[in-house]
Amino acid sequence: MTQNDTAGGAAAPSGAVRPDRLAGKVALITGGANGIGAAVARRLAAGGARVVVADVDDEAAQQVARDAGGTAVRCDVRRPADSEKAVALAVERYGRLDLAFLNAGVATGCGLGDDFDLERYRLAMGVNLDGVVFGARAAIPALRAAGGGAIVATASMAGIAGIPADPVYAANKHAVVGLVRSLAPGLAPSGIKVQALCPSFADTAILGDGRGLLEEMGFPILPVSAVVDAFMRLLGSDGTGECWFVVPGRESAPFEFRRAPGPRA
Numbered sequence: 001m002t003q004n005d006t007a008g009g010a011a012a013p014s015g016a017v018r019p020d021r022l023a024g025k026v027a028l029i030t031g032g033a034n035g036i037g038a039a040v041a042r043r044l045a046a047g048g049a050r051v052v053v054a055d056v057d058d059e060a061a062q063q064v065a066r067d068a069g070g071t072a073v074r075c076d077v078r079r080p081a082d083s084e085k086a087v088a089l090a091v092e093r094y095g096r097l098d099l100a101f102l103n104a105g106v107a108t109g110c111g112l113g114d115d116f117d118l119e120r121y122r123l124a125m126g127v128n129l130d131g132v133v134f135g136a137r138a139a140i141p142a143l144r145a146a147g148g149g150a151i152v153a154t155a156s157m158a159g160i161a162g163i164p165a166d167p168v169y170a171a172n173k174h175a176v177v178g179l180v181r182s183l184a185p186g187l188a189p190s191g192i193k194v195q196a197l198c199p200s201f202a203d204t205a206i207l208g209d210g211r212g213l214l215e216e217m218g219f220p221i222l223p224v225s226a227v228v229d230a231f232m233r234l235l236g237s238d239g240t241g242e243c244w245f246v247v248p249g250r251e252s253a254p255f256e257f258r259r260a261p262g263p264r265a
């Protein structure tokens with residue numbers, strides 16, 4: 001799913017992967033049972049892709065898989081074996097893997113003060129960071145076997161900017177950004193691109209009680225469809241190692257990091 005997949009034919013939103021180029025592609029979507037993952041699963045399936053919806057929320061995953069004509073698999077992304085099982089299922093059922101959308105995530109719900117909670121910390125790091133590491137490790141051999149493909153991790157704007165209200169979430173999302181930028185060069189020769197999707201607040205259950213606060217502050221919340229549109233543009237791009245911001249009122253694009261200072265003799 002590179003820019004070659006976007007050339008010519010039927011209309012697609014500017015820069016987005018052309019829907020007819022999705023036909024026959026096989027996508028694994030972690031956290032695919034709800035929110036952004038479910039909406040991406042449906043959009044990919046509408047373009048003719050076959051989707052494997054991997055999640056701990058079995059009932060919702062099965063519903064999304066039914067709607068998308070795909071397959072649901074129970075997968076706790078904190079466990080390496082579960083990601084391996086999900087990739088194996090995609091290959092066994094559909095013959096290949098072209099895209100791993102590593103999107104499962106949880107809110108942290110604690111800070112580093114009196115509210116620190118070791119279990120919540122481990123859960124947030126386990127799902128948001130380990131889940132991407134284990135998902136990528138499981139997917140890379142299958143993507144290589146397919147002759148190339150894409151890994152897209154859902155990071156967050158919290159992976160680009162510091163978030164005083166939730167430092168642990170910002171830490172694991174920054175780590176995902178660092179992972180994506182670091183993995184990309186080594187996988188490029190195998191035709192595997194690695195990208196991060198970095199949404200601002202989007203209208204899903206993960207917002208929990210924070211939603212009311214955001215509304216009170218008048219902070220605009222992205223509709224999930226805007227995040228999916230950005231995902232499709234990212235998928236249609238030739239870039240790798242990029243972190244695409246998704247922010248209300250702005251056209252999504254790769255965030256431009258400053259060059260790090262190198263040593264001076």
Ligand SMILES: NC(=O)c1ccc[n+]([C@@H]2O[C@H](COP(=O)([O-])OP(=O)(O)OC[C@H]3O[C@@H](n4cnc5c(N)ncnc54)[C@H](O)[C@@H]3O)[C@@H](O)[C@H]2O)c1
Pocket residue numbers: 030031032033034035036037054055056057075076077078103104105106127154155156157198199200201202203204205206207
């Ligand atoms: N909604 C936002 O404001 C926002 C903003 C930036 C980034 N994100 C990121 O987007 C991604 C998707 O979140 P969402 O907003 O759609 O929220 P959501 O709660 O609707 O979806 C998250 C999904 O992850 C699944 N999940 C949780 N733990 C899991 C585990 N251990 N193994 C497998 N699946 C697991 C949940 O069951 C759920 O289906 C997350 O990585 C989140 O951090 C969300």
